[in-house]
Amino acid sequence: MSIPVAADRPAVLEFEEVDFVRNGRTILSGVDFTVRAGEHWALIGPNGAGKSTILSICGAAAHPTRGSAAVLGRRLGAVDLRELRHSIGHVNPRHPLRSPLTVFEVVLTGATGSNDLVPRWTPPPATVARAEDLITRLGLDPIREALWPNLSQGERGRALIARALLPDPDLLLLDEPTTGLDVAAREHFLRTVDQLHDTHRDLATVLVTHHLEELPVSTTHAMLIGDGRLLTSGPADQVLTTANISDCFDYPIEISRHDGRWQARASSE
Numbered sequence: 241m242s243i244p245v246a247a248d249r250p251a252v253l254e255f256e257e258v259d260f261v262r263n264g265r266t267i268l269s270g271v272d273f274t275v276r277a278g279e280h281w282a283l284i285g286p287n288g289a290g291k292s293t294i295l296s297i298c299g300a301a302a303h304p305t306r307g308s309a310a311v312l313g314r315r316l317g318a319v320d321l322r323e324l325r326h327s328i329g330h331v332n333p334r335h336p337l338r339s340p341l342t343v344f345e346v347v348l349t350g351a352t353g354s355n356d357l358v359p360r361w362t363p364p365p366a367t368v369a370r371a372e373d374l375i376t377r378l379g380l381d382p383i384r385e386a387l388w389p390n391l392s393q394g395e396r397g398r399a400l401i402a403r404a405l406l407p408d409p410d411l412l413l414l415d416e417p418t419t420g421l422d423v424a425a426r427e428h429f430l431r432t433v434d435q436l437h438d439t440h441r442d443l444a445t446v447l448v449t450h451h452l453e454e455l456p457v458s459t460t461h462a463m464l465i466g467d468g469r470l471l472t473s474g475p476a477d478q479v480l481t482t483a484n485i486s487d488c489f490d491y492p493i494e495i496s497r498h499d500g501r502w503q504a505r506a507s508s509e
């Protein structure tokens with residue numbers, strides 16, 4: 241069910257020869273890719289390859305040491321990062337929330353980009369209406385008043401997607417969103433992401449995962465990262481092959497695809 245995307249759609253992310261150096265260590269080197277509106281990318285690579293670092297630049301939380309990165313058409317280094325972040329939805333399963341907010345309140349924090357409700361902030365009626373709509377669309381009505389500490393991982397995942405979509409972002413970043421989910425919650429989550437792609441045709445997404453089984457059917461593109469370098473990128477079916485994945489993980493892995501979903505297992509050769 242991959243949705244074809246025209247090459248002339250606007251670029252949402254443009255990395256050109258991006259290097260990222262921290263504490264004298266080169267973490268990313270010469271990373272080059274373009275993500276366009278309506279594309280759904282998977283970002284895959286071994287532990288420590290640099291995936292989270294790429295995602296933090298995509299989320300305007302860090303900028304390149306060398307090279308250039310444009311997010312939503314704005315070049316990092318020349319724009320107010322905080323303002324830019326309002327147009328980016330970020331789903332992080334390790335969302336650092338300490339107070340016992342309800343699901344409804346957690347979704348509302350998407351309007352202020354904060355972890356907690358901002359004191360003395362009254363959400364405008366349009367924001368409340370949008371939060372209600374997202375809660376219904378993500379199947380959260382029965383747990384609207386449930387408290388965050390009591391939610392299951394799957395319920396939290398759906399609440400965080402609703403939160404991320406509240407400001408109607410053009411870019412959605414999903415950082416290992418299925419971590420800790422049981423198989424039913426994972427499948428529900430993946431269906432939610434596929435439906436999202438059907439209803440938000442211009443939304444671009446970048447999803448980081450360690451497991452190819454956790455890629456939504458609607459994934460259109462993929463990039464493989466190894467040791468801070470982009471190994472290959474492009475249409476998902478051309479990138480997620482036995483040869484490319486085995487090379488990326490330096491291990492013989494066989495890739496297959498059934499009904500739009502990918503599977504990876506150790507090669508018998």
Ligand SMILES: Nc1ncnc2c1ncn2[C@@H]1O[C@H](COP(=O)(O)OP(=O)(O)OP(=O)(O)O)[C@@H](O)[C@H]1O
Pocket residue numbers: 262263265267285286287288289290291292293294
């Ligand atoms: N501030 C920093 N200073 C030095 N090294 C860092 C810093 N931040 C990250 N690194 C290193 O950069 C490399 C890439 O880290 P990153 O978190 O981007 O990898 P990842 O692909 O997301 O890994 P994982 O799959 O384990 O989550 C790692 O080796 C990490 O130890």
